[in-house]
Amino acid sequence: MTDPFDRTAAPEHASEQAAVLSSEASPGRQAEHAGDRDRDRERERAVDRALAALDLDTKTRLLSGQDMWTLPAVPEIGLKSLVMSDGPIGVRGRHWSAADPSVALPSPTALAATWDPELARRAGHLLAQEARRKGVHVLLAPTVNLHRSPxxxxxxxxxxxxxLLTGAIGAGYVRGVQEGGVGTTVKHFVGNDAETDRFTVDNRIAARPLHELYLAPFEHIVRHARPWGIMTAYNQVNGSTMTEHRHLVREVLRGAWGFDGCNVSDWTAARHTVRALRGGLDVAMPGPRTVYGAPLAEAVRAGEVSEAEVDDAVRRVLRLAARTGCLRGAPAAVAPDEVPGGIDGPALARDLACRAFVLLRNEPTQEAATRPADDAPTAAPARPEGRGGRPGILPLDPTALRKVAxxxxxxxxxxxxxxxxxxxFPARIVSPLEGLRAALPAETEVTFALGADPRIRIPQARDGFTLRARYLAEDGRLLAETPQFDGMMHAIGSLPEGVTPHHLHAVELTGTFTPQTTGSHTFAVSGTGALRLTVGGTVVFDEYCAPAGSDPFEGLLNPVERRLSVPLTAHEPTEVTLRYVPRSTSLGETAALNFTLGHREPQRDPDAELDEAVRVAAEADVAIxxxxxxxxxxxxGFDRTDLRLPGRQDELVTRVAAANPRTVVVVNAGSPVELPWREQVPAVLLTWFPGQEAGGALADVLLGAREPGGRLPTTWPARLEDAPVSGVTPTEGRLEYAEGVFIGYRAWHRSPAPAPAYAFGHGLGYTDWEYESLDTTPDSVRVRLRNAGRRTGRxxxxxxxxxKDPAAVERPARWLAGFAAVEAGPGESVEVEIPLPARAFEIWSSASEGSEADAGAAHGSGQTGHWQRVQGDYIVEAAHSLTDRRLTAEVTAV
Known part of the structure; x- marks a missing residue:
């Protein structure tokens, strides 16, 4: 089959993701060439030699983390220490500290909004480059759980x-990272679709939704991208914790799908030595104390498990090490001269953000609506919401703007x-304000107003601060000193050279702050332990701060914040020191620090801030x-309780829109939020969490240098109560997936609730497309379309x-079967062929279908089943979105 990432094989102007969607593709495409197969065989021989040289205690030690992020080295067999790191938008490395910055790409929802596996592959190349720079061998990403509930x-x-969309984007990401010689661990296998009671919840998922929805992205990635690792989740599925789920790990993942990689537990998820090994868990993280290591060796000697079972797990760990170049005598999966390099991280982050932004709404302003059509601007015309009609407010013409709010x-x-x-922690962040000021002509006045601040916590100290971190022993000796990007000190897994948890007593963030405003400045401190803040030589806070929350990571990730006010004079530097004596310098036996110095400039009364925003908006040519x-x-660590924007932001938008009809709203959120004012403004642009180059990308799109290229990967409800699935809280420890296969758009089409605010697949560009023809076979479709606008578009x-007969089998009214991105200039036509995978016509038929509670039960004791092709006639729909279907044809599945 054609390689889906071979640009020479794709139709003109069509992107490469079309071919990656075919389920018949071989899972071994990366090893099709004879040279690759030879390296595979040589690698396996090296793994066997290394395994044969190990004694039992060393074997079991290799299955247990030696600290937060690494596995132990075994110099005798030429095995290096394998280093893992969290992702998915960057590579943190072992330090998790601002002293070791990382490129920050847009969020995974943004990556999915591009609908472009090739772009995901490019992102993977960059992340592999970052991983190699930081000495990381395995990236703990991507996350391919589904958006079951908003x-x-x-x-x-x-x-x-x-x-399907999740699997295709995930496969592109995995291929990209691993083509860079770095492993991935696709997570969280499986059913980690919410955070409430995530360590203990038993998710009860019937066989059909388990296979057709929740396992499907993992299967797609295993078959199409051959990931070198999988991470098993905290939660239970149908009565068994995933770190012990013999049926799903051994029989499905390894058996049916042929996964040959390493199975790593989520951090602290492994709970029982024998059940975990027999369930198929290879590595228990983090270390040094886990259910493996010495406890596993004791279990072998006691006859509870066999050494052969241990060998199987060790072989997979050694295979992962060999693939990443960490085992002597074993050729790495990617030769050094084959590794992509020289990637410009900030440039890719900006490009990805532009392609991910979703233009939800783009209407003409009131003035434009009354202007004769012949007077419409000819520069960069935009396509309004709905096909045809007048140009929308976007893109803005920068030469026509005198004042922008x-x-x-x-x-x-x-x-x-x-x-x-x-x-x-990125080395830099470009804010929307900075990006627009840099992009607009010098003569354009850009005014800023706070309006409404949604943040509950005080932002970390940054602007005006020059800080460094000092690590101190109990006797006051300086152990190390490092520069500090901002007021957040966050380190898990390692500390600066020369600093150990045993010797470290206190850390000081110290430096100077030069305020820009005279008045009462708000400082904030957070952390679990003793905190003492000194400003201008005066101790203004000195207390012990206890942790809150039941999640073991809560005190580390979200410590309680304390606030205080300090009067300061503008432009007068003052000395600032926050001294922190942690309750513990370790998480278990792992080095861990997290405390923050926050700062906020003097604030006016919230009502006055809103009034100021309205005044500024009313005086501007456009309000953003x-x-x-x-x-x-x-x-x-927690789920949402509603979908409302926090604070008084809805009020802010409503009042600004009333003051200026030329109001553009930018929604900076990673997942759906309610937009009750969406019909009151001409344009709404969704930027997700856009990564470090946010401001530059936003200016590119708003001012027409780039087109907003994204489409919604998830349905956006108008109100939470309209969402078909909202239950994320277990009852007596169990969460019933009672909706079966009907989540997301699959459920909206059968729900009596009002239509969503924006449908799955929705997104507007700056041009219009006419769909001209649709030809189908049982295996593929060919679509021809024309750019009917006046600028190049995607x-x-x-x-x-x-x-055609929806009553034959209970199924959704329609479902996504394939997709592809095309680009064309004004007036150009383009044709794309998109496979129709066999799986699109199939359902999972299970012997346990009648018992939802037992379907897919633990340890392989309740589920046998197979994929069944549902024969009959189908309507094939070529669409701009789920609700904007342009052409139809019929196909018969036999």
Missing amino acids: LGGRHFESYSEDP VIGAVARDARVLGGGSATV VVVATTNEVESE EIVQIYLAP
Whole structure:
């Protein structure tokens, strides 16, 4: 089969993702060449030699982390220490510290919004480059759990509500990272679709939805990208924790799908030595104390498990080491001269953001609506919402703007990534305000107003601060000193050279702050332990701060914040020192530090801030309002309770729109939020969490240098109560997936609730497309379309299948069967062929179908089944979105 990433094989102007969607593709495409097969055989021989040289204690030690991020080295067999690191938008490395910055790409929801596996592959190449720079061998990403409910707190870290789109984007990502010689661990296998009680919840998922939805992205990636690792989740599925799920790991993942990689536990997820090994878990993380290591060796000697079972797990660990170049005598999966390099991280981050932005709405302003059509501007015409009609407000003509109002707290202090373990520290962040000021002509006046600040926590100290971190022993000796990017000190897994948890007593963030405003400045401190803040020689805070919350990571990731006010004079530097004595310098036996110095300039009364924003907007040619979620809304460790924008941001938009009809709203959120004012403004642009180059990409799109290229990978409800699935809270420890196969758009089409605000696949560009022809066979479709606008554009051709006899089998009204991106200049036509995978016509038929509670039960004791082709006639729909279907044809499945 044609390589889906071979540009020479694709139709003119068509992107390469079309071919990656065919389920008949061989899972071994990376090893099709004879040279690759030879290297595979040589690698396996080296693994066998290394395994034969190990004693039992060394073997079991290799299955247990030696610390937070690494596996032990065994110099006797030439085995290096294998280093893992969190992703998915960057590579944090072992330090998780601002002293070791990382490129920060847009969020996974943004990557999925590109509908472009090739772009995901390019992102993977960059992340592999970052990993090699930081000495990382395995990236703990991507996350391919589904958007079952919009309340999922980690929604932003997954891709989509659709398993096909999720699998295709994930496969591109995995291929890209591994082509760079770095391993991946696709996570969280399986059913980690919410955060509430994630360590203990038993998700009860019937056989059909388990296979057709939740397992499907993992299967697609295993078959199409051959990942070198899988991470098993904290949660249970149908009565068994995933680190012990023999049926899903051994029989499905390894047996049916042929996965030959390494199975790593989520951090602290492994709970029982024998059940974990027999369930198929290879590595228990983090170390040094886990259920493996010495406890596993004791279990072998006691006859509870065999050494042969241990050997199987060790072989997979050694295979992972060999593939990443960490085993002597074994050729790496990617030769050094084959590794992509020289990638410009900031440039890729900016390009990806532009391609991910989704233009939800783009209407003409009132003035444009009354202007004769012949007087419409000819420069960069935009396509309004709905086909045909007058140009919308976007893109803006920068030469016609005398005064631009930029409004919103996150317009100045950018919200570029989600919270939790996905956090990285970029070397720079371009805010929307900075990006627009840099892009607009010098004579254009850009005014800023806070309007409404949604943040509950005080932002970390940055502007005006020059800081360094000092690591101190109990006797006051200086152990190390490092520069500090901002006021957040976050380190898990390692500390600066010369510093150990045993010797470290305190850390000081110290330096100077030069305020820009006279008045009462708000400082904030957070961390679990003793905190003492000194400003201008005066101790203004000195207390012990206890942890809160039941999640073992809560005190580390989201410590309680304390605030205080300090009067300061503008332009007068003052000394600032925050001394932190942690309750513990370790998480278990792993080095761990997390504390923050926050700062906020003097604030006016909230009503006065809103009034100022309205005044500034009324005086401007255009008002750009940036609204956002916060870390308290979207982060790891908890689910959302509603979909409202925090604070008074809805009020801000409504009042600004009333003051200026030329109002553009930028929505800075990783997952759906309610937009009650969406009909009151001419344009709404969704930027997700846009990564470090947020401001530059935003200016590119708003001013017409780039087209907003994204389409929604998930349905956006108008209100939470309209969402078909909102239950994320277990009852007596169990969460019933009672909706079966009907999540996301699959459920909206059978729900009596009002239509969503924006449908799956929706997104407007700056041109219009006419779909000219659709030809089908049982295996593929060919679509011809024409750019009917006046500028070059990009379209995502979406193919849906709809059974003509929906009553034959209970299925959704339609589902995504394929997609491809095309590009064309004004007036040009383009043709693209998109496979119709066999799986699109199949359902999972299970012997356990009648018992949802037992379907897919643990340890292989309740589920046998197979894929069954549903014969009959289908409507094939070529569409711009789920609800904007342009052409139809019929095909018969036999």
